[in-house]
Amino acid sequence: MAELGRAALIVTFGLSVYALVGGAAAAALGRRRLALSARNALIASFFSTLVAALVLVAGFLRDDFSLAYVAGHSSRALPFAYKLSAFWGGQEGSLLLWLLVLTGYAALAVWFARKRARDLVVWVTPVLAGIAVGFGWLLVAVSSPFDTIPTPADGNGLNPSLQNPYMVAHPVLLYLGYVGLAVPFAFAMGALLSGRTDERWIVTTRRWTIVAWTALGVGQLLGAHWAYQEVGWGGYYAWDPVENAALMPWLAATAYLHSVMIQEKRGMLRVWNVTLVSLAFCLSLFGTFLTRSGVVSSIHSFTQSAIGPWFLGFIVVAVVFSVTMIWLRLPQLRTTARLESLVSREATFLYNNLLLVALCLTILWGTAWPIVSEAVRGEAVVVGRPYFDFFLRIFGLPLLLLMGIGPLVAWRRASLRGLTRIFAWPAAVALATGVALIAVGAGSSVPGLIAYTFSAFVLATIVVEFARGTAARRALTGESVPTAFSRLVGRNRRRYGGYVVHASVVLLAIGVVGSSAYDSVVEGKLARGQSLSVGGYTLTYRNLTEKDAANATEIRAVLGVRRGGDSLGTIQAGKNAYSVEQQVSNEVGIRSDKLTGEDLFVIAEQVNDDGTVFFRIFVKPLINLIWLAGIVFVLGSVITLWPDAREERRLATRYATAGERRERSATT
Amino acid sequence: MARSSSPARLVVALSVAAVLAVFLLYTSLAGGGTPSVSPSELATKTGEVSLAGRVVGTPTGDAHGGGLRFVLEDIQGKDKQRVAVVYKGSVPDLFRVGRDVVVTGTQRADGTFVTKPGSMITKCPSKYQAAKT
Numbered sequence: 116m117a118e119l120g121r122a123a124l125i126v127t128f129g130l131s132v133y134a135l136v137g138g139a140a141a142a143a144l145g146r147r148r149l150a151l152s153a154r155n156a157l158i159a160s161f162f163s164t165l166v167a168a169l170v171l172v173a174g175f176l177r178d179d180f181s182l183a184y185v186a187g188h189s190s191r192a193l194p195f196a197y198k199l200s201a202f203w204g205g206q207e208g209s210l211l212l213w214l215l216v217l218t219g220y221a222a223l224a225v226w227f228a229r230k231r232a233r234d235l236v237v238w239v240t241p242v243l244a245g246i247a248v249g250f251g252w253l254l255v256a257v258s259s260p261f262d263t264i265p266t267p268a269d270g271n272g273l274n275p276s277l278q279n280p281y282m283v284a285h286p287v288l289l290y291l292g293y294v295g296l297a298v299p300f301a302f303a304m305g306a307l308l309s310g311r312t313d314e315r316w317i318v319t320t321r322r323w324t325i326v327a328w329t330a331l332g333v334g335q336l337l338g339a340h341w342a343y344q345e346v347g348w349g350g351y352y353a354w355d356p357v358e359n360a361a362l363m364p365w366l367a368a369t370a371y372l373h374s375v376m377i378q379e380k381r382g383m384l385r386v387w388n389v390t391l392v393s394l395a396f397c398l399s400l401f402g403t404f405l406t407r408s409g410v411v412s413s414i415h416s417f418t419q420s421a422i423g424p425w426f427l428g429f430i431v432v433a434v435v436f437s438v439t440m441i442w443l444r445l446p447q448l449r450t451t452a453r454l455e456s457l458v459s460r461e462a463t464f465l466y467n468n469l470l471l472v473a474l475c476l477t478i479l480w481g482t483a484w485p486i487v488s489e490a491v492r493g494e495a496v497v498v499g500r501p502y503f504d505f506f507l508r509i510f511g512l513p514l515l516l517l518m519g520i521g522p523l524v525a526w527r528r529a530s531l532r533g534l535t536r537i538f539a540w541p542a543a544v545a546l547a548t549g550v551a552l553i554a555v556g557a558g559s560s561v562p563g564l565i566a567y568t569f570s571a572f573v574l575a576t577i578v579v580e581f582a583r584g585t586a587a588r589r590a591l592t593g594e595s596v597p598t599a600f601s602r603l604v605g606r607n608r609r610r611y612g613g614y615v616v617h618a619s620v621v622l623l624a625i626g627v628v629g630s631s632a633y634d635s636v637v638e639g640k641l642a643r644g645q646s647l648s649v650g651g652y653t654l655t656y657r658n659l660t661e662k663d664a665a666n667a668t669e670i671r672a673v674l675g676v677r678r679g680g681d682s683l684g685t686i687q688a689g690k691n692a693y694s695v696e697q698q699v700s701n702e703v704g705i706r707s708d709k710l711t712g713e714d715l716f717v718i719a720e721q722v723n724d725d726g727t728v729f730f731r732i733f734v735k736p737l738i739n740l741i742w743l744a745g746i747v748f749v750l751g752s753v754i755t756l757w758p759d760a761r762e763e764r765r766l767a768t769r770y771a772t773a774g775e776r777r778e779r780s781a782t783t
Numbered sequence: 784m785a786r787s788s789s790p791a792r793l794v795v796a797l798s799v800a801a802v803l804a805v806f807l808l809y810t811s812l813a814g815g816g817t818p819s820v821s822p823s824e825l826a827t828k829t830g831e832v833s834l835a836g837r838v839v840g841t842p843t844g845d846a847h848g849g850g851l852r853f854v855l856e857d858i859q860g861k862d863k864q865r866v867a868v869v870y871k872g873s874v875p876d877l878f879r880v881g882r883d884v885v886v887t888g889t890q891r892a893d894g895t896f897v898t899k900p901g902s903m904i905t906k907c908p909s910k911y912q913a914a915k916t
Contacts, residue, residue, distance in 0.1 A: 275876075276876065276877070346876075347876070348873060348875070383791075453791070454791040454794075457794065462794070465791065465794060465795075466794070466798075469794070469795070469798040473798070473802045477802075477806070484816065485819060494818050494819075494820070494824075495818070495819040495820075496816045496817065496818050496819065497816055497817050497818075497819045497833050498816035498817075499816065499817065502809070502816065505809055506805075506809070509805055640847060640848075698876070698877070698879070699876055700876045701876050718873075720846075720847065720873055720874070721845070721846065721847050721874070723845075729847040731873065
């Protein structure tokens with residue numbers, strides 16, 4: 116079986132080398148049949164990668180411990196679903212998943228764009244193939260998932276913190292996001308290589324970008340939820356390098372999704388857009404590098420890791436290639452349109468972009484600082500949570516405010532009268548919210564107060580937008596409110612889907628601020644019958660239970676919960692001891708209040724032999740809005756993604772005429 | 784120079800300046816972070832540092848009582864140095880003998896490294912894959 120897997124990977128590598136070399140030659144020399152053949156080779160490389168992936172899956176399901184990777188990440192007792200997810204439990208499998216997702220995206224993207232953007236696809240094929248060559252090489256020559264060992268009796272098992280439904284979905288979503296950014300990158304490079312630098316590459320890849328961006332966003336939220344429920348330290352995001360690795364490309368892609376609107380509408384920011392999409396892709400490579408090379412713990416471990424130097428070389432190639440291409444095409448990317456006013460839609464989008472990129476780069480700086488300082492000064496210096504929190508506030512709060520202002524300001528030049536008319540209500544709502552919050556004591560955290568005032572403002576602008584649009588439609592057509600509302604959204608999916616996404620970001624902000632700026636915590640060692648009080652709750656430690664599950668021993672402390680005079684039942688917190696993996700994991704107890712979105716969060720930090728338990732108990736207000744934000748985020752993305760026949764027809768005509776114009780100008 | 788009057792360029796230039804100003808403000812107020820050292824480098828440092836090392840020997844004591852006592856050893860190098868550590872606060876699940884952990888604190892005159900409560904971080908073994916030797 117291992118031979119089949121290895122062979123399939125070699126076939127993938129060969130096909131992608133052919134698609135790279137043949138595709139580039141075909142594009143440069145204008146050979147149509149060779150270009151088609153290269154494209155088909157790229158599509159075929161997906162199927163050979165799929166074979167390799169299926170061989171590895173079969174290895175896990177058959178407990179084939181002759182495969183070193185299977186032996187290292189699975190065991191006979193491991194439940195079925197985790198045998199599947201153990202696929203991406205380590206480095207080699209993760210790289211294989213990367214390649215599988217990449218070739219899958221590549222095959223679909225070039226297939227769907229084959230008619231409308233034929234001249235682009237010719238150049239997109241070698242770019243995508245080049246990325247596949249890089250990962251194919253790593254899998255074939257450096258870090259193979261199909262290395263064999265003398266078969267041990269049982270495997271080492273899967274890390275218990277990965278034995279969890281979230282860890283089945285979270286890595287896949289992240290990779291769908293990371294790798295998906297390769298599609299807009301390849302089309303941007305295709306546009307630059309072919310010299311067709313109009314906005315067609317943006318329009319062709321809009322849906323791919325949004326799919327990747329949504330997957331990356333949801334993947335991170337799932338990761339945060341996993342950290343919250345399973346890692347059990349009481350938080351959900353720790354500014355850990357591997358977490359930042361996913362956040363940075365997401366921020367760059369967010370900036371890109373906004374700035375392309377300016378290019379589509381006004382033809383501006385063309386250099387900026389290709390720069391952003393290259394930044395997003397290079398950051399996703401850098402993210403994979405961070406999580407896979409060991410460079411974070413130390414430069415020294417990086418030079419010892421097999422894939423680290425290869426990966427670094429790969430990133431350098433990607434950066435040099437994109438910078439060179441942008442540099443060479445600068446003359447074609449020049450724009451005639453100018454920013455007319457500092458108070459206009461274009462200008463606010465520009466501010467939004469600058470803030471997002473500033474946030475992204477300061478996170479990059481903080482993440483890379485230990486590496487940079489170790490290389491330069493010989494001493495790794497770590498910046499901690501305060502650094503990141505500081506910049507999140509400095510750049511995040513103005514971003515939140517802009518989210519309310521940007522979509523409503525007029526294009527080109529906004530008038531003062533127009534601004535007052537639009538923003539009078541939202542500003543009033545925001546002020547009223549601020550005053551009310553001070554009255555109930557939210558002034559204890561100034562950033563929290565500012566964030567909530569801005570959140571109220573943004574939500575008010577969104578509500579006003581929906582109400583105004585519906586009213587205008589009713590006045591025009593005489594439809595009922597629900598009909599007018601649904602048609603309004605249906606006919607402007609990008610705009611109103613975007614508002615829904617904005618609403619989800621506000622929910623996220625409210626949840627993050629509530630749970631971090633207004634939380635409370637208490638800790639202490641309790642014997643049976645003793646209690647602790649925090650945030651209006653009183654918890655009494657009742658007893659300890661122990662039971663044997665399939666692959667772990669579960670110890671739980673049972674606590675009775677009271678609030679005011681009412682009993683709210685019991686909550687359990689404890690530890691699981693995994694036998695095969697010889698590891699203990701914290702199992703926290705969480706009680707969510709569905710009405711207020713508040714969580715009571717109990718950690719049994721230490722269970723002593725005499726039956727006493729050291730507890731740490733948090734009350735986290737509004738934290739459930741973070742998870743609700745994830746659902747709203749997906750809803751908004753789906754609205755913007757939903758196919759729109761009218762839009763398709765409009766674009767088809769637009770590009771047909773654009774193509775004719777180009778051909779005419781080429782012949783004259 | 785008609786181009787230099789473009790508001791877009793002005794905005795970009797001002798923003799870059801603003802970001803730099805904010806950055807300088809931050810680094811001057813909060814300092815440049817905590818040095819990260821290995822046990823063998825510890826002797827040359829004073830003040831607060833992040834100590835990264837591999838747990839060896841048998842941890843004793845109570846992290847929520849008198850303190851958890853364990854020994855950290857250099858992860859790399861031939862001549863591996865060791866440091867005794869006293870730790871209080873939450874102990875991550877992944878803490879055990881043979882794992883790499885990071886604690887923040889200061890070294891006392893008697894050579895014991897005393898940590899800030901709750902400062903222990905373990906490296907997630909699935910993500911930070913160690914080099915295969």
